[in-house]
Amino acid sequence: MASTSDPSQQDAVIRKQKRGFPIKFLVPLIYAPVLPLIRLSLRRNPVVRDRLFTAVLAGAFAHGFYLVTDIYDAESK
Incomplete structure (x- = not known):
């Protein structure tokens, strides 16, 4: 397993964060x-x-729910 100080892993994380405009x-x-x-x-x-x-209004709440569950899903991984 590579540690988080491995430069190749850090580059991959940076590239993943810079995908595009949210x-x-x-x-x-x-x-x-x-x-x-x-x-x-x-x-x-x-x-x-x-x-x-x-x-x-229902669409707005559904969109908000999608965003919150997406964030929680990303944190759990």
Whole structure:
């Protein structure tokens, strides 16, 4: 087994961390302003407004759950 001070192992860890831009962490910046816009723009159609708002909110919670379980999964390995 190679120790963590082995330079080849450190290079592999650095390359693994520099894969690319973590867009999955910026998704809340997209759907956070969408929620109030749904409420304001669909004021005259409450049925569609409530269903769309619920669907976007459920998607936001599902995305958050995915991120949290992904982090916990990475820590357990």
